[in-house]
Amino acid sequence: MRVRLEDVARAASVSPKTVSRVLNDEANVSDATRKRVLAAMEAMDYRPHPSARSLAGNRSFLVAMLYDNNDNPASTYLAEIQDGVLEACDEHRYSMMVRPLRMRGDDFIRRLDALISDHHPDGVVLTPPITDYAPLLKRLRERNVPYASVSPMQRNGVIGVTMDEQAAARAIVEHLLALGHRRVAHVIGIADHGASRWRLAGYREAMAAAGLPEDPELVVQGAFTFSSGVAAARELFALKQRPTAVFAANDDMATGVMWAAGEYGLKVPHDLSVCGFDDTPLARQLWPALTTIQQPSREMGKIAATQLLNLLRGRGPGQLVQVPFSLQIRDSTARIP
């Protein structure tokens, strides 16, 4: 038979309400009582019934992680974030649910509403590119659902976790420049993603700092996918004066660039240096292995969720934490011959 709060109360000779107080870490319980109750809970292996708690207390102990499965088809990046979010939720004894929320189409607000009404999450964790949709953020605020973001574009007032993507992009381009490259191309990600803008900004910053005038030919649009990387590379290789290095805004596109290089008979890194961004497992497994930017995705998920949970549990306002990146230099970039 199930052990209920009432049973614990009887065992500890206190009222159910006092057990409830201990369970919820409330103030105004004497140390002696608290200890006694905790001991009883432990001894009886008491597990509060989540539905009862949620019904009576008008909160769900549920955090929803939202992702856009449209532009993010089952990426490892998301899986790692999810893992981190889950870990944080576990530590705070919250449950987590993952929800795809396709941003394409104009009914995503309706779908967000349905999600909230159906599941009553106490808060949500937003992952890119959902972090950047103003109407969605507005709706969450209207419905009074706290949220934390992983790498938000707008940074004022948002809590969660961020990385200095612009500095990272700048660092990787500087690496190419240090190898002697001058015609360095950039493949941009999906235009309206914050990540794309920052990475482009970092590229420009590095080029400008090296005194290289911007050559529009060298900056081509991609869409974060392998095939868009292939297409972008073909454009670049068709130029009269080919680039000697390509910085793609993510690893998938960089892989596409390498693929296209093979197609054109260009050897990487001898004829062309290629680098990416994200450090997917793929990056290490390519031949040659890809120079890229590593971000601690799992950690980032955990931090974002922790900020949200601190807020939910009334432990201060929550912050926007910045995590460091790391430049992974591998075999796809080399000194210009």
Add this chain to the structure above:
Amino acid sequence: MRVRLEDVARAASVSPKTVSRVLNDEANVSDATRKRVLAAMEAMDYRPHPSARSLAGNRSFLVAMLYDNNDNPASTYLAEIQDGVLEACDEHRYSMMVRPLRMRGDDFIRRLDALISDHHPDGVVLTPPITDYAPLLKRLRERNVPYASVSPMQRNGVIGVTMDEQAAARAIVEHLLALGHRRVAHVIGIADHGASRWRLAGYREAMAAAGLPEDPELVVQGAFTFSSGVAAARELFALKQRPTAVFAANDDMATGVMWAAGEYGLKVPHDLSVCGFDDTPLARQLWPALTTIQQPSREMGKIAATQLLNLLRGRGPGQLVQVPFSLQIRDSTARIP
């Protein structure tokens, strides 16, 4: 203010209990009444409160998807299954939670118990290799938690989804044999995973059918990881008589084999044909692109969850559905020179 079941009842001029009956698709409600209630629900945009439903009805409308994050670090395979499971749950208006359950160590039963006591899932979906741990299955049965499996090893009485892995492995090895290869090596996956056994069995079956005696040198142990593929390949390349083709039990290991081939100066597919299993996104992006077996992971997740949900909703006993595989012939395999 929240619309409650009672409000719907008043609007439809019936008792709350009748609304409840309609909500739960119970029998013994006249068509006229049912229609009236449904109309009222629709008009008022009624959303039942999950916690109240779960508390009163003693069920959670929750399906937990279990995975082993030890041997499966954030793979796309799992992400796709998860997506399919989620879709099925949505259709049946169940929620889904994902839970890692590390099988290493001997306290996983305790952790399973905690999971059940803490969250009360109505059922669980098991993914490989969790499908194969007998003590875990036993415990689920003891605790009366129904489960469905994705690719279970034991097939008697288990519901869920399966693929004929042995036939798939045989098909891919037959493809190599048809290209004229005779010294075909195999890199085995983690020893106690069902998948490894079947793929090995399929390899043997194809070799035997071609009248090739088994050469123990050509069968080496791997662990489903990239680096284990590299290590296995090094072993194979060190043989006096090198294989001309390698069938690795998954794509990650196949990628490792290709990587090692690069290291040894072997050109794929000219000097060595390589093929894998799973058709991860990686496979298409390698240079050359990898010949492999595709399984419809997303679909498989959906089917497994659907079988479980049919069972939970009292719609028959649930089945073990077999899905087809497809051999993806790409550029990493070629006729022997």
Add this chain to the structure above:
DNA sequence: CAGCAAATTGACAGCGCTGTCATCTGTGTC
């Protein structure tokens, strides 16, 4: 058209917990 079984509907309690508010206890003050 009485008589009965089956189908339909409703009354009511209670799932396991927490919010509200009342009560009690211990400490310090003069």
Add this chain to the structure above:
DNA sequence: GACACAGATGACAGCGCTGTCAATTTGCTG
């Protein structure tokens, strides 16, 4: 030692739904 006051504890109702079982209506039979 009487009094004030903050801290600790408890009584009780009720969160929104469903299970149980009783009441009512319907349809059918002879």
